[in-house]
């Protein structure tokens with residue numbers, strides 16, 4: 678997939694408040710055309726409650742409560758078959774939801790391997806190297822529910838990277854990370870996206886992922 682276009686998209690919850698914040702000043706909501714293209718990085722910055730997680734869920738297809746249209750290479754996402762959605766999520770769209778959705782009773786490695794067994798995308802060595810780069814290799818055998826939130830974010834990022842993608846949606850990926858870990862996460866994601874010629878779409882409520890080059894958009 679080369680591009681994702683939003684055409685006059687608005688969460689239904691904001692219907693009727695088009696002339697008020699956050700819709701009035703938004704660079705995304707209700708805009709005629711907003712295009713995200715492969716090979717570029719985007720950071721979508723906004724205050725809490727303005728719809729960052731909703732936007733990610735709309736693009737990922739896990740929520741449909743929006744008006745307007747989302748187009749994948751010109752095709753309306755709302756009209757895609759289940760098979761096409763499965764294919765897109767397997768090969769084109771990676772997603773790190775804000776709440777991470779790790780299985781708390783499973784270890785970090787089990788959480789990562791559940792995904793990787795489905796995609797068969799990473800070798801054991803690659804996974805160990807990613808754990809080590811994000812400094813959680815010592816937590817591989819620990820239950821995810823017993824990790825700090827920042828450690829869980831790093832585990833969930835590694836899991837999200839266990840698939841090929843054209844676009845990776847990462848919803849507030851570094852909200853609990855210090856500057857050094859933010860840098861480590863940013864360079865890992867940028868490297869993987871660069872290798873695949875993919876796009877990064879990251880949201881931020883303040884603590885931005887430290888990508889070197891990005892387009893900043895105000896939601």
Ligand SMILES: Nc1ncnc2c1ncn2[C@@H]1O[C@H](COP(=O)(O)OP(=O)(O)OP(=O)(O)O)[C@@H](O)[C@H]1O
Nearest residue numbers: 688690723724725726727728729730731732742882
């Ligand atoms: N599953 C849902 N269905 C319908 N409305 C929702 C849903 N989740 C959130 N909303 C509403 O959408 C609006 C935006 O919420 P959202 O979680 O997208 O904001 P956010 O910018 O990600 O906030 P935060 O930075 O606090 O995580 C809120 O008014 C919220 O009540």
